[in-house]
Amino acid sequence: MKKRFLSMLLVVVLCFCAFAYAEEETATDFRSIPGYTCFPLVADNPETPGHFCVDCPMEWTGGDASEGYGVPTAFAADPNNLSHSVVITELGTLDQAIILLDDEHPLGGFLREGLNVIKGESTENSKILEQFDLHGLPATRVEMVGQGFEMIWISNPDEECYLLDWGIEGDLWYFMYPVDPDDKEYTQIVSGMVDSFTTTGIYTSIPCSIKEAPASDFIYTIDQDEVCIEAYTGEKEYVIVPDEIEGKPVTSMGNNAFYEKTVRCVTLPDSIREMGHHTFGGCAHLVYASMPESLEVLPDATFESCFRLRDPGLCDGLKKIEQTAFWGNNYLTELYLPETLEEIEDDAFAFCSYLGYITVPEENKHFQGNDDGTILLSADGEKLIWYSFMNEDKEYSVPGSVKQIYSGAFRRASLTGVTLPDGLEYIGYAAFENTGITELHIPASVTQIGIMQNVQIGEGTELTTAEYISIGESIKTIYGVPGSAAEKYAEIQHLTFVPEE
Numbered sequence: 460m461k462k463r464f465l466s467m468l469l470v471v472v473l474c475f476c477a478f479a480y481a482e483e484e485t486a487t488d489f490r491s492i493p494g495y496t497c498f499p500l501v502a503d504n505p506e507t508p509g510h511f512c513v514d515c516p517m518e519w520t521g522g523d524a525s526e527g528y529g530v531p532t533a534f535a536a537d538p539n540n541l542s543h544s545v546v547i548t549e550l551g552t553l554d555q556a557i558i559l560l561d562d563e564h565p566l567g568g569f570l571r572e573g574l575n576v577i578k579g580e581s582t583e584n585s586k587i588l589e590q591f592d593l594h595g596l597p598a599t600r601v602e603m604v605g606q607g608f609e610m611i612w613i614s615n616p617d618e619e620c621y622l623l624d625w626g627i628e629g630d631l632w633y634f635m636y637p638v639d640p641d642d643k644e645y646t647q648i649v650s651g652m653v654d655s656f657t658t659t660g661i662y663t664s665i666p667c668s669i670k671e672a673p674a675s676d677f678i679y680t681i682d683q684d685e686v687c688i689e690a691y692t693g694e695k696e697y698v699i700v701p702d703e704i705e706g707k708p709v710t711s712m713g714n715n716a717f718y719e720k721t722v723r724c725v726t727l728p729d730s731i732r733e734m735g736h737h738t739f740g741g742c743a744h745l746v747y748a749s750m751p752e753s754l755e756v757l758p759d760a761t762f763e764s765c766f767r768l769r770d771p772g773l774c775d776g777l778k779k780i781e782q783t784a785f786w787g788n789n790y791l792t793e794l795y796l797p798e799t800l801e802e803i804e805d806d807a808f809a810f811c812s813y814l815g816y817i818t819v820p821e822e823n824k825h826f827q828g829n830d831d832g833t834i835l836l837s838a839d840g841e842k843l844i845w846y847s848f849m850n851e852d853k854e855y856s857v858p859g860s861v862k863q864i865y866s867g868a869f870r871r872a873s874l875t876g877v878t879l880p881d882g883l884e885y886i887g888y889a890a891f892e893n894t895g896i897t898e899l900h901i902p903a904s905v906t907q908i909g910i911m912q913n914v915q916i917g918e919g920t921e922l923t924t925a926e927y928i929s930i931g932e933s934i935k936t937i938y939g940v941p942g943s944a945a946e947k948y949a950e951i952q953h954l955t956f957v958p959e960e
Contacts, residue, residue, distance in 0.1 A: 502531035514655035550631040659747040671701040689713040702728035782806040798822040815849040891931030898936040901945035908948040
């Protein structure tokens with residue numbers, strides 16, 4: 460009981476000590492997203508990345524607390540009532556083994572009781588209140604007797620788990636939160652956070668208990684003995700698309716196949732070779748997707764407005780990412796490019812406000828990046844595709860080889876100054892949005908500024924092509940050659956234009 464009390468004390472202290480950090484790093488960012496009532500809460504410590512996501516109320520504050528125990532842990536609390544808080548911890552199979560071998564580990568008492576309660580056995584300190592299904596995952600709610608807390612244990616049982624002899628049957632997660640039966644709003648918030656729990660990533664994506672969706676969950680067509688999924692009509696939030704329907708292979712997805720569905724995780728079979736545009740457009744709850752190995756082109760707006768997306772599941776075999784593929788993916792924080800990728804179109808990462816790192820594999824010969832993964836260019840150096848807000852430099856000289864700066868390329872960068880090279884030809888819209896750059900010298904070689912090409916947002920809207928759209932609201936002065944595109948841009952945007960030879 461002493462160890463159990465110590466564990467509880469450590470968790471509570473951890474919550475309150477990390478409170479100030481979380482308010483600065485996580486909740487404040489997402490409060491800048493108009494219209495949203497919640498933000499995705501995860502454990503994202505680089506050393507112990509979590510593989511879960513929950514919806515946290517926008518007015519709460521929360522963040523990563525993984526350093527406390529060395530396992531993925533996130534917490535959230537109501538800043539107006541610090542007794543209202545939630546801790547979510549992930550215990551993978553290997554983590555469980557390490558904890559069980561350490562008699563002094565502060566999570567040992569929790570884990571041993573958790574392994575009992577998920578089997579339906581109450582303990583002296585954990586009284587089972589209910590067992591239920593959470594999106595295909597077995598869950599157990601328990602009262603922590605006499606301590607004013609409850610826990611919800613969630614398991615992902617794996618019949619092939621090699622630690623069964625230890626009592627470990629698969630991955631575990633737990634929610635821990637104080638009980639306040641007199642505050643119905645708080646109780647509903649906790650219930651909503653639990654209901655929003657989603658497993659993510661390669662580590663554990665689709666719960667083991669989830670089976671392929673039946674053909675009745677789809678509208679589909681058959682042509683030349685091949686099936687095309689036209690629309691998902693089911694109600695499940697975890698979806699495994701079958702590789703065959705009516706004995707025929709599923710080889711393609713139509714336009715808007717999952718458009719604005721409330722799916723959380725979707726796995727597509729490797730039999731799919733083609734997808735239409737806006738496949739997951741408007742899927743605001745989508746956290747994880749698994750793309751087919753046989754897919755070569757990620758089409759226009761595939762993940763448009765999937766603001767919770769953590770992992771798009773890009774597979775080797777992909778050769779091209781089309782424009783607006785990740786438009787508005789506010790919680791896509793990092794991206795690993797496939798070895799096979801050859802082309803990224805302009806606007807692919809538009810409004811990915813928190814995309815911090817893009818990793819280019821050594822085997823990929825079509826793109827180049829810097830050492831810390833905060834700058835992405837084409838291999839020939841002619842296209843500057845993306846510059847991360849995580850890059851702390853205040854001044855940047857665009858390489859002389861660059862001819863095209865993609866739309867939104869420097870969005871939210873901490874830059875206060877940038878030097879553009881002679882030979883630059885194109886600057887996309889919002890290229891310098893939300894930076895500290897107040898003036899820009901645009902060379903005469905630039906002929907296109909503020910270009911928004913072939914953008915289609917929403918089902919049924921028409922493609923739009925426009926130019927001289929703002930490249931950054933902080934820019935007040937343009938230096939350039941009279942009669943050039945720079946002067947015209949300054950005129951249209953009502954900026955000060957300073958002639959240069």
